[in-house]
Amino acid sequence: MPAWSLALSMVVTGPLLAPGYLLLRDAVSTPRSYLTDAALGLSEAAPRALPQDFAVAVLSSVVDGGVVVKALLLAGLWLAGWGSARLVATVLPDAGLPGQFVAATLAIWNPYVAERLLQGHWSLLVGYGCLPWVAVAVLRIRGGDGSWWPLVGFTAVAGLTPTGLMLAATVALVCCVAPGAGRPRWACAGVALAAAVLGALPWLVASTAGGSLASSQAVGVQAFAARAEPGLGTLVSLAGLGGIWNGDAVPDTRTTAFAVVATVVLLAVVAAGLPVVIRRPAAVPLLVLAVVAVVGPALMATGPGLAAVESIMRAVPGLGVLRDGQKWVALAMPGYALAAGAAVVTLRGRIPAVATAAVCCAALLAVLPDLAWGVGGKMTAVRYPAAWQTVAAAINADPRPVAVLPPDSMRVFPWSGAAPVLDPLPRWVSADVLSTGDLVIGGQTIPGEGKRAREVQRLLLDGADAAALRQAGVGWVVVEGPAPALDLPVVHRDDDLALYRVGGDQPPAAHRGLLIGAHLVWAGAIVVAALGAGVAAVRRRVTP
Template identity: 65%
Template sequence: MLRRWLLPAYAFVLALLVLAPLLRPGYLLLRDAVSTPRSYLTDAALGLTAAPRATPQDFAVACASHVIDGGVVVKALLVLGLWLAGWGAARLAATVLPDAGMPGQFVAATLAIWNPYVAERLLQGHWSLLVGYGCLPWVATVMLTLRSGGSWSGFFGLCFWLALAGLTPTGQMLAATVALVCVVAPSSEPGRPRWRCAAMALGAALAAALPWLTASAVGATLSGHGSAPGVAAFAPRAEPGLATLGSLASLGGIWNGQAVPDSRTTLFAVSAALVLLAVLLAGLPTTARRPAAVPLLALAAVSVLVPAALATGPGLHALSAVIDAAPGLGVLRDGQKWVALAVPGYTLAAAGAVVTLRQWLRPGVTALVCCLALILALPDLAWGVGGRVVAVRYPPGWSAVAAAINERPALVAVLPAGTMRRFSWSGAAPVLDPLPRWVRADVLTTGDLSISGVTIPGEGDRARAMQQLLLAGPEPSALTEAGVRWLVVESDSAGDMGKSGRTLAGLTPALRDKEFALYRLGGGTADASAPGRRATLIAHLVWLATLIVGACGALAVRVRRRAAA
């Protein structure tokens, strides 16, 4: 019994070693990561008035925050994601490389958790993407088992993992890709036909993708502003001493040079990359001889080479043309996030190092050396990436403003202009404005991002038009006629206020402190819900049902098998 839980316990300890600062009271608020005590099922949360990038993530957190503090929900899911990544990598290694034994599984679990991809996505605030990342080895394990003729009950597990990975569209696409690639794997036994496995994967993936597919189809029409600036700004980035290809091959190279652990900002990145690649190359000859591993190894190569090619001049031009022709493919801009597809193959190769080297070293010694080498190659991943991923506390004014707006929810405009904020209490990194997730009313936000002096326009024109109106300093009646009922000035954040002082001079604040000035404009009520809200809610419920049925079905089968044994 103790032996069975040794690997899950090891993966959990590693996950906690990375995320320990988040165990303190407070909320995750770092760049794209926003957590608040409560959140609500607004049209924006359902992806109806903005691009559905956080769908059904916002739906899930809004539902859960009715019974559990939203900050606890987000932190628990993030720990779960890293834990699943390590434990799942060990399970995948046990399935594909059983002769690697527990030593190989320890190496696989270590690489899955302790790598630059995890560090950089943590610093960028992509917590829900890391939940999807943690599901990838489980999807691969379940699909390989189904392919080899395992029980049909594995379909429940496939539904659960695809739905959990589907907290974000990117996570769902990553998981579906891994599932379909594993369908190609040959089976040493009669096995299940590939077309049936593919049909199961596509069916489960479609159910998991319904929230953002439906929101994209019935939501507000989003405006395009040209893809070229965004494609160049989000392209993978070469780290010191490493070309773009070397950065991606070592699981680094995120577009944002500020969201990088300190050790990857110096020539130490070269030695770290060499350590990781040496472990992989040591195990590659062994792993490549396992038929079930070949598709995942091929996927790893493609997921590194294609983003590297798209980061070149011709690649950027081609990708811009594709996104201009099909704006919905804008998800492809951030090429480095697709390197997550390499991790299942990478973990198998890492586990294979134990088998390759056992003629010279005992497996336990090899595993210890490899695990320590991987950890020491990225020492500042520990303790919240060197203390940069921490829990923060909201000043009291946030609760007061949210309570006032939630008492009479109606359309909200915010100053200063912009989507990102720098608060005195939230640390040095910019953060997304938390207000839209804390109130039950829709908050106008442009989604514009400023990267290295270049503004990347967000989607939708209404918020941008309102922002321009506010910066022009109109009469308060002009805002009321435009449908705005609340105006919030986040005084603690620097930003462009334009000539809005003329507007504010004619208003009496309903609430004011050093953090906020809240103004009520007129006595209007909340706007009518966006068209398609009912259809989108049904799509989200289908996703939730897929998640719950998959989990309950897989658990019931497991309990029945143990009872029969």
Template identity: 70%
Template structure:
């Protein structure tokens, strides 16, 4: 029943996405088809933030429509979050029973973190988020049983979470924290070795790509202040984070979190969690999760204060590859396994006074009631869109002769009349088999946070200065695309309508070296994922046969 309940919650959130169309919302970009470009393999100037998800979607979209791939993965991520939280609760506080599992599932799916990351378009991060309770349960099982097959689930869930670098880092942190619990099975060192080994295999795509492309040489220190966690009304930064909210982008927030009602909602969530903390603290498997939850709330709050901002800035400038630390609020995901288990334990704490079913019902309804706008695509703000016909024509034209593409207007985010009110990342880099020159520049609160695309910035200046075809071709530009009905250029027109204009230039540039190395690193991740999945299924079947034999 719990998997079905988790799926029902997930559908209540993502129902609009079941309609035809493509997810196109801020950082979430899906297109009919993607390709194994240099960017998809991380072989560009930009830091490899979307590996190996771009590789996976590119491969999968050759078989299934790319829009469907992204929607299925997003739905699966949220479903896994609820089901996994219930599974973890059963492992840590089995006395909570099914009633407690329902509370854990509700808390994992229905919370501000999920709402805000959906609105920000972080679908792949939510896949990693959904893997966290499964990672915790797998490591705790390895510590407790020590069975030889118990290591396969750790490999699978860590690799799946590794669809994005942040997801991999979250999963590895949860795994290592759970290694510290007491147990009679495998030793802490063995569990840590399995966890770290799985993490390294999962991280190979984004460890190898910058090493061979040199993208780690670029700093991501700009924007540390802009990406810091944000205080919600009446809560302050620490209170917002404790309530699983506080994303840096105030536009990617459900309406109920923009008023003092956020205070009530946070109080309800924390009350559900607080009821079970003492019970969980008495369970060996629960203590590491509670400590991790506390750190996951306090650390981002400190990172948003003056000294914390200075420290993050210094770290990112010293080690450019750690620009992933800028968005501090996303690390609050680490609190979810502990929160979910504590929520489940609430029914145990009150069992002597209140029937378990009644406690679970009240807790689940309360969690949903204080965040009503998560339902139906966060109040309809997350709906699929359809691309204008001209975009398909333009993509087919360039894909027939894939040369480097310069795109206007400037900045990475776009505002399209046909894609809703929210800005979106340019879809073109994922729709073309050609290299698309992007600066990565972002406008946040009227301030431009520069990206790492120095070459794209130079080409942009050339185009805006009115450079002719020969000068642009010499700069390695094959095509110029103007999106959103922008100004017409004095260049040879290959296609134009009200939505997009394509200019044929004819320049070219060789592909990045080491493509074979980058592809090999991605294949290692994919093999680890498939081997882990096979081992997990085999372990589950063995456990099922043993239970049948006992009964």
């Protein structure tokens, strides 16, 4: 089963196996990243990418950063399929290998994965891949034959992003409700919460030390609401694991009436197993969670739901993570995988299990053909122009704050494809890059938290001289793409980039040591959990 899951994952990510970097919408990889203030969550922006940026910065000091990101993405998809197969083996052992094949296929080959890939949410997919493993860990603990280590480890890995951690913690707490003669529910819930706190430590500490809770996120609630697909309402689109807010981050087959056929097929595979799986007490909590994970985002996309979410986010700014409602549909995946795996048991009296599995897997693959090979070739390995290496090297030799033009956070580069991408510069230099975080969606500007960056960009756009920029603490100015020359000392200029030296500086943010310590605790939890799980596995094998 690991081999099947890996094969599917490689079919999806195939173009990324070529040399180059993942650069697509929110996904940004560069040859090297650094432990800047922003990477530690000490910038003006809310700490949304913690501890992801820390992990990539550390790993890219040893391995090329493009390889790191691509490997983590591949691992996330592989874990999703393999873990779903293990979940079926744990809850529905009578489904056998055929049921595990169906579960693994559904977990990897579905619209949620396709849309999040196109949106560039590679680290969210790492958390997604951990969900079935978290469920297996808790169910085995409740059953009396599991250790705590896998729960702690997979929760921490899912915590590569705040959303991934929240997804994993939710699955863990829901599975604590399952019946079992092993550890009591309160003990499982306590360990699950403790593991969640360890995983959340980087961004909890950053939010407290840096005071960087996002108060502007409520402005974009409507723009980020789940979206109905052609021929489907919002609820059914979400039930089919689709409906992402960005209509441009959707496979081509989901932009036509074929989305109806694809959704019917996926739901039919899931529905076929319900008569069996609903009678397995250990599966019921995950089935209930799947229903909530579909209905909840659908309600959030209604008028009252949008108003409620906006009110909550204005009252508690740190809950800006709720804004993208469709991403919570990931919580349905473990329950869907179980139901899909049970389909072979439901039909076993009339159709051989192997035949049922073959038909279900083929159907799931056939109705989403453009997930293959980088979602229809839209996700590829990108090569940076040589100017980027030149500019990054100059800034890294004298790391001072960098101001960037044009002012938008997203870029469209002729060498990276038609889709917009986040500015790669902040993840390539050891200096802090001033960014407003503003997003333009459907003609609406959703302001970010970068007040200082906004002031500096206003100075630049107004033609401020070097003295004014130095006083504002600007050390470098980078212009990305063709633009009129600035009246500043030129270090490099060509058709791709222009670099100007200004010479200003700002002291590093306080609490860097505290944030590094919080990240090390998170990383340590993963290492200790992996060692503990390994020792426990060895003991089980040698104990008579």
